[in-house]
Amino acid sequence: xxxxxxxxxxxxxxxxxxxxxxxxxxxxxxxxxxxxxxxxxxxxxxxxxxxxxxxxxxxxxxxxxxxxxxxxxxxxxxxxxxxxxxxxxxxxxxxxxxxxxxxxxxxxxxxxxxxxxxxxxxxxxxxxxxxxxxxxxxxxxxxxxxxxxxxxxxxxxxxxxxxxxxxxxxxxxxxxxxxxxxxxxxxxxxxxxxxxxxxxxxxxxxxxxxxxxxxxxxxxxxxxxxxxxxxxxxxxxxxxxxxxxxxxxxxxxxxxxxxxxxxxxxxxxxxxxxxxxxxxxxxxxxxxxxxxxxxxxxxxxxxxxxxxxxxxxxxxxxxxxxxxxxxxxxxxxxxxxxxxxxxxxxxxxxxxxxxxxxxxxxxxxxxxxxxxxxxxxxxxxxxxxxxxxxxxxxxxxxxxxxxxxxxxxxxxxxxxxxxxxxxxxxxxxxxxxxxxxxxxxxxxxxxxxxxxxxxxxxxxxxxxxxxxxxxx
Amino acid sequence: xxxxxxxxxxxxxxxxxxxxxxxxxxxxxxxxxxxxxxxxxxxxxxxxxxxxxxxxxxxxxxxxxxxxxxxxxxxxxxxxxxxxxxxxxxxxxxxxxxxxxxxxxxxxxxxxxxxxxxxxxxxxxxxxxxxxxxxxxxxxxxxxxxxxxxxxxxxxxxxxxxxxxxxxxxxxxxxxxxxxxxxxxxxxxxxxxxxxxxxxxxxxxxxxxxxxxxxxxxxxxxxxxxxxxxxxxxxxxxxxxxxxxxxxxxxxxxxxxxxxxxxxxxxxxxxxxxxxxxxxxxxxxxxxxxxxxxxxxxxxxxxxxxxxxxxxxxxxxxxxxxxxxxxxxxxxxxxxxxxxxxxxxxxxxxxxxxxxxxxxxxxxxxxxxxxxxxxxxxxxxxxxxxxxxxxxxxxxxxxxxxxxxxxxxxxxxxxxxxxxxxxxxxxxxxxxxxxxxxxxxxxxxxxxxxxxxxxxxxxxxxxxxxxxxxxxxxxxxxxxxxxxxxxxxxxx
Numbered sequence: 025x026x027x028x029x030x031x032x033x034x035x036x037x038x039x040x041x042x043x044x045x046x047x048x049x050x051x052x053x054x055x056x057x058x059x060x061x062x063x064x065x066x067x068x069x070x071x072x073x074x075x076x077x078x079x080x081x082x083x084x085x086x087x088x089x090x091x092x093x094x095x096x097x098x099x100x101x102x103x104x105x106x107x108x109x110x111x112x113x114x115x116x117x118x119x120x121x122x123x124x125x126x127x128x129x130x131x132x133x134x135x136x137x138x139x140x141x142x143x144x145x146x147x148x149x150x151x152x153x154x155x156x157x158x159x160x161x162x163x164x165x166x167x168x169x170x171x172x173x174x175x176x177x178x179x180x181x182x183x184x185x186x187x188x189x190x191x192x193x194x195x196x197x198x199x200x201x202x203x204x205x206x207x208x209x210x211x212x213x214x215x216x217x218x219x220x221x222x223x224x225x226x227x228x229x230x231x232x233x234x235x236x237x238x239x240x241x242x243x244x245x246x247x248x249x250x251x252x253x254x255x256x257x258x259x260x261x262x263x264x265x266x267x268x269x270x271x272x273x274x275x276x277x278x279x280x281x282x283x284x285x286x287x288x289x290x291x292x293x294x295x296x297x298x299x300x301x302x303x304x305x306x307x308x309x310x311x312x313x314x315x316x317x318x319x320x321x322x323x324x325x326x327x328x329x330x331x332x333x334x335x336x337x338x339x340x341x342x343x344x345x346x347x348x349x350x351x352x353x354x355x356x357x358x359x360x361x362x363x364x365x366x367x368x369x370x371x372x373x374x375x376x377x378x379x380x381x382x383x384x385x386x387x388x389x390x391x392x393x394x395x396x397x398x399x400x401x402x403x404x405x406x407x408x409x410x411x412x413x414x415x416x417x418x419x420x421x422x423x424x425x426x427x428x429x430x431x432x433x434x435x436x437x438x439x440x441x442x443x444x445x446x447x448x449x450x451x452x453x454x455x456x457x458x459x460x461x462x463x464x465x466x467x468x469x470x471x472x473x474x475x476x477x478x479x480x481x482x483x484x485x486x487x488x489x490x491x492x493x494x495x496x
Numbered sequence: 497x498x499x500x501x502x503x504x505x506x507x508x509x510x511x512x513x514x515x516x517x518x519x520x521x522x523x524x525x526x527x528x529x530x531x532x533x534x535x536x537x538x539x540x541x542x543x544x545x546x547x548x549x550x551x552x553x554x555x556x557x558x559x560x561x562x563x564x565x566x567x568x569x570x571x572x573x574x575x576x577x578x579x580x581x582x583x584x585x586x587x588x589x590x591x592x593x594x595x596x597x598x599x600x601x602x603x604x605x606x607x608x609x610x611x612x613x614x615x616x617x618x619x620x621x622x623x624x625x626x627x628x629x630x631x632x633x634x635x636x637x638x639x640x641x642x643x644x645x646x647x648x649x650x651x652x653x654x655x656x657x658x659x660x661x662x663x664x665x666x667x668x669x670x671x672x673x674x675x676x677x678x679x680x681x682x683x684x685x686x687x688x689x690x691x692x693x694x695x696x697x698x699x700x701x702x703x704x705x706x707x708x709x710x711x712x713x714x715x716x717x718x719x720x721x722x723x724x725x726x727x728x729x730x731x732x733x734x735x736x737x738x739x740x741x742x743x744x745x746x747x748x749x750x751x752x753x754x755x756x757x758x759x760x761x762x763x764x765x766x767x768x769x770x771x772x773x774x775x776x777x778x779x780x781x782x783x784x785x786x787x788x789x790x791x792x793x794x795x796x797x798x799x800x801x802x803x804x805x806x807x808x809x810x811x812x813x814x815x816x817x818x819x820x821x822x823x824x825x826x827x828x829x830x831x832x833x834x835x836x837x838x839x840x841x842x843x844x845x846x847x848x849x850x851x852x853x854x855x856x857x858x859x860x861x862x863x864x865x866x867x868x869x870x871x872x873x874x875x876x877x878x879x880x881x882x883x884x885x886x887x888x889x890x891x892x893x894x895x896x897x898x899x900x901x902x903x904x905x906x907x908x909x910x911x912x913x914x915x916x917x918x919x920x921x922x923x924x925x926x927x928x929x930x931x932x933x934x935x936x937x938x939x940x941x942x943x944x945x946x947x948x949x950x951x952x953x954x955x956x957x958x959x960x961x962x963x964x965x966x967x968x969x970x971x972x973x974x975x976x977x978x979x980x981x982x983x984x985x986x987x988x
Contacts, residue, residue, distance in 0.1 A: 302587040
C-alpha cells in the first residue's frame with residue numbers, strides 16, 4: 025500500500041502539461057524592458073493589467089474602504105472575526121448587481137443563490153463535488169482551459185469527455201458533436217451528469233451565440249442533466265456580438281421555475297474582469313437551493329478573506345465607478361486586441377475572429393511542418409526557446425486540430441506587445457526564407473534537403489529535453 | 497409536480513451534496529440557533545443567550561488595531577501602500593508571497609519557543625485550518641482509508657477529514673480517569689480493532705493544544721505517539737492551531753521540536769497551523785500546511801489552488817508578523833489576558849462546586865458537570881444541555897458533540913466576550929447551580945428543590961426549545977460587522 029494517496033502520486037493535477045511548462049520556462053528567463061530585454065515575453069497568462077489606474081484612483085478617493093473603516097470608525101475587529109460562510113451580505117449584493125450590470129441588466133440575480141469561493145478554481149471544483157462523483161463525466165467543448173483537467177477531475181474523480189469542435193465552423197458547438205460526446209461517455213461506462221461551457225470562451229475569445237445556447241438548453245433538457253456556464257470573462261466582451269448569458273436565454277424562453285432552471289449553474293470571478301486574481305474571489309450561482317446549501321457548506325474549505333470582501337463590497341457598490349470601469353476597460357481591451365491582430369497580420373498570421381477575453385486564438389497551421397501535433401509541439405518549442413514568446417499550444421487546450429495557439433494581449437505594456445510582434449515577424453520571415461530555400465534545394469536534391477530539415481527540428485527537440493533534465 | 501421536479505433534480509446531485517457528511521444536522525447546532533435568534537447584549541438584550549460555544553480570541557484586538565493604524569503601508573489600498581496594489585492584486589502564485597512565508601515561518605518558530613526553525617519553503621497555504629486538514633487528508637489517504645483521532649475531538653473534524661475525502665474516523669477514546677491523556681495502549685487497541693474490521697489506517701491526527709480539553713501534550717506522550725506511528729509506518733498530523741494560546745506552564749512543544757531528537761521517518765510527520773485562534777483572525781482564512789515530506793509539500797501546494805490566501809491578506813500579515821517587537825508584545829499580552837480570563841472563570845466555578853479539567857491553553861475550558869446529571873448517560877447530558885441553553889441562556893457545547901466517551905463534560909469558551917459579559921455569565925451559572933431551575937413564565941414545568949447539586953430536569957425539552965426561540969428581527973448583534981444586518985455567525 026502506498027504511503028501517500030493516489031491523488032498525490034498521479035499527475036491528474038495536470039501540471040506536467042505543456043501549458044504549465046511554458047510558464048516554468050518563462051519564470052527562468054522572464055523578459056524585462058531594461059534588465060532582461062532578451063528574455064521570454066509572457067503571452068500565456070490570461071491576466072487583465074490594462075485598468076489598474078482606475079482601481080488605484082478609486083482607492084485614493086475612498087480611504088475608509090482602504091483602511092478597515094466605516095464612517096471613520098475602525099471595523100477591523102468585526103472583519104477579522106467574520107468567518108460566516110454566507111459571506112458579507114453587502115458584498116454579495118454588490119457582486120450580483122455587478123453581474124447584472126455586465127449583462128446589461130437583462131437578468132437579475134438573488135444574493136441568496138450565490139456562494140462565495142476562493143476563486144473560480146474552487147467554484148468549479150466545488151460544483152463538481154456537488155453534482156457528480158467517481159464514474160460520472162461532464163462534457164466540455166474543445167478547446168478548453170487547461171486548468172479544468174485539475175479543477176474538475178483531480179480530487180473529485182469526475183471525468184471530462186470532450187465535445188469536439190472544429191475550425192470548419194469556427195469551433196461552434198453542434199448538435200451532432202454533443203450527441204457524439206454523449207455516446208462516447210457511454211462507451212466508456214461513464215454516466216453523463218452535465219455539460220460545462222466557458223462563455224465567453226477560453227481560449228477562443230468568442231461569445232456563444234444564442235443559437236448555441238438554445239441548443240445546449242435543449243440538449244440538457246432532453247438528457248436531464250446539468251449545465252455549468254463559467255462566465256469568468258463576461259466583463260471582457262469588447263465588441264459585437266455582445267454577451268448573451270445563459271440566464272437571459274432561459275428567461276426569454278420562459279423556463280423560469282421549470283426543472284431545467286434548477287440545473288443551470290453559473291461560475292463567476294473577479295480575476296479577469298477586474299484583474300484581481302490574487303484576491304481569490306469566485307462565486308457559484310445556482311437556482312437549486314440544495315446545490316446552494318451544499319456548496320455553501322463546502323465553501324468552508326475556501327472562503328474569501330473578509331478583508332477582501334469588505335474592500336470589494338465598497339468598490340462594487342459604487343455604481344458610478346463600476347459603470348466607468350466596465351466601459352473604459354472594454355475600450356482598452358478592444359484597442360489592445362486590435363494591436364495584436366494587426367501585428368499578427370503583418371506576420372501573415374490570422375486569428376479566429378474574436379470579441380471577448382484577454383487573448384486571441386491564433387491560426388499557425390500554415391507554419392507547421394506537417395499537420396500533426398508533433399509538428400505543433402516543434403513549432404511551440406521554437407516559439408518559446410528561439411523567439412522567446414510564451415504562448416499556449418492548442419494541444420494543451422485539447423484542441424482537436426493542430427496548429428492553433430492562444431496568445432494573450434492584456435498582461436503587458438503596449439511596447440512589449442510591439443516587441444513581441446516584431447520577434448514573431450522576424451521568425452516568420454526567416455521561416456519563409458528557409459522554405460523558399462528548401463524548395464530550391466529540393467529541386468536540386470530532394471532527399472538531402474529533407475534529411476537536413478529533419479536534422480534541424482531534431483536538434484531543437486533534443487535541446488529541449490536536455491534543458492528538462494537540468495532544470496526540472 | 498413541484499415535488500417531482502425537486503425530487504428528480506435531487507437525484508442528479510452527488511451523494512456528497514445530499515448526505516449529512518457536512519455534520520450540520522447534528523443537535524450541536526441547536527445551541528447556535530438558540531443564540532442566533534436571541535443573542536445577548538449587555539444593554540439591548542440582557543436576557544439573551546450568551547455565546548460560549550464559539551472558540552474565538554477577542555482579547556487583543558486593541559493591540560492589533562493600534563498596529564494597523566501605525567502601519568498604513570501594510571495595506572495595499574492606502575496612500576502609503578497603493579504602490580504595491582497592482583503587483584499584489586495580480587499575485588496568484590500558489591507558492592505564496594516570499595515575505596509572507598518567511599514571516600509565518602518565523603512566527604511559528606517564535607510560538608514554539610524558538611526551539612525549532614521552520615523552513616519557509618515548506619509553508620503551504622490553505623483555506624484556513626479547515627482547508628488545511630482536508631488537503632492533508634487528500635494527500636495522505638484514499639477513499640475508504642481511516643485515520644485514528646483521539647477523542648474528545650473538534651466537532652468540525654467529522655466534516656473536514658471525511659466529507660469530501662471519503663475517509664473514516666476511528667476515535668481513540670480517552671478517559672477522565674487519567675485526565676484524558678492519550679495512552680499507547682488506547683492507540684494500539686484502536687489500531688488493532690481497525691485491522692480486525694479490515695480498515696486501512698493511514699495515520700493519526702491530534703490537536704495540540706487540544707480542542708476541547710485546553711491541555712498541551714507532554715513530552716512523553718508526544719514521543720510515544722511518534723514511536724507508535726513510526727512503528728506502524730503511518731502518518732502523524734498535528735493540528736497546532738492553538739499553539740500560541742498557551743497561557744501557563746507546561747509550555748507548548750511543537751511536534752517539530754520533538755522529532756528533532758528522535759530517530760523517526762520524518763516523511764510521516766505533518767503540521768497544520770492557522771492564525772484564526774492565536775491572532776484572532778478567522779475571517780482572513782489563513783491556514784497553513786507544513787510537512788517534512790517533500791512529496792506532500794508539492795502535492796499540497798498544487799491543491800492549495802483551491803484555497804489560497806488572498807494576496808491582500810498575505811501582504812498585510814507579512815508586514816505584521818515580521819514586526820518582531822509587535823509580535824513579542826502581542827504574544828506576551830495575549831497569554832496574560834487569556835490566563836486572567838481563564839482564572840476568573842475557573843475560580844468562579846470552583847466557588848459553586850463546579851470543577852474543570854486542569855488546563856493551560858486554548859480559548860475554552862472543559863467543564864465537569866457530571867454531578868449535575870440526572871442520569872449518567874448521554875440523554876442525561878443532552879437534557880442538562882438544553883436546560884443550560886434555554887433556561888440559563890448560555891450556549892455551551894456538550895461533550896457528545898466532541899465524541900467524548902463519557903457523558904457530563906461541556907466545553908465553555910471564555911475569550912470571545914468582554915469582561916462585563918463574563919460577570920453576567922458567571923452570575924447565571926452560580927444562580928443555576930445554587931438555586932436549581934425555575935419555571936419560565938407559563939411553561940407549566942415542574943421543579944422540585946433537591947439537595948445541593950441535584951437538579952430537576954424533568955422538563956419537556958421540545959417545550960424548552962420553543963421557549964428559547966424568539967425571532968426579534970430588530971435584534972442587533974454586538975459582533976456583527978454590519979450593524980443593521982441580522983446576526984450572521986459561523987457555524988463552526
